Amino acid sequence: MKKTNTIYWIFTGLFGALMLFTAVPDILKSAEAVTFMTEHLGYPLYFVAFIGWAKVLGVLALFIPGYPRIKEWAYAGLAFDLVGAIFSILSVESFSASMLFILVPVVLGTVSYIYYHKRLIAA
Numbered sequence: 001m002k003k004t005n006t007i008y009w010i011f012t013g014l015f016g017a018l019m020l021f022t023a024v025p026d027i028l029k030s031a032e033a034v035t036f037m038t039e040h041l042g043y044p045l046y047f048v049a050f051i052g053w054a055k056v057l058g059v060l061a062l063f064i065p066g067y068p069r070i071k072e073w074a075y076a077g078l079a080f081d082l083v084g085a086i087f088s089i090l091s092v093e094s095f096s097a098s099m100l101f102i103l104v105p106v107v108l109g110t111v112s113y114i115y116y117h118k119r120l121i122a123a
Contacts, residue, residue, distance in 0.1 A: 001122050008115035015108035016059045019078060022105075023059070026052025041088050055081060062112075068120065075113050082106055 025033040026048050037048045054077060061067070061074035086102055 001119075004115055004118045004122060008112065008119055011108050011112040011115060012062060015078075015105060015112045016062055018105050018108060019055050019059050019081075023052040023055035027056070028052075041092060043088075051081065071116065075109065075116070078109060082109065 026037070029048055033052075034045065034048055037043045037051075038045055058074040058078045058081075061070050062078075064070070082102065082105055086099075089099060089102075
């Protein structure tokens with residue numbers, strides 16, 4: 001159980017930190033985030049802050065003890081965000097090796113989710 005908890009918290013902490021790191025520029029509507037989301041991807045301006053706050057709420061749900069159903073929704077929402085980001089970028093530009101960075105949060109989130117369920121079974 002200790003190994004499971006350790007792996008869970010390492011991957012969940014890294015996943016949460018990475019998702020928060022990507023949410024802050026959206027919430028603050030930094031020039032780079034706004035330009036990328038509106039001009040490059042074609043999303044409306046209001047979507048920039050919305051997606052940032054949605055990520056923050058999802059990360060908070062991952063770290064609040066208990067509430068397994070809310071955690072499931074948080075994992076789903078963060079996964080939808082990542083899949084949507086991949087789809088959006090591939091829709092407007094061709095694949096490049098620099099896009100492989102998106103695999104980092106996908107792997108972190110996947111391992112965190114798997115070990116979340118291992119913790120539930122062990123408890």
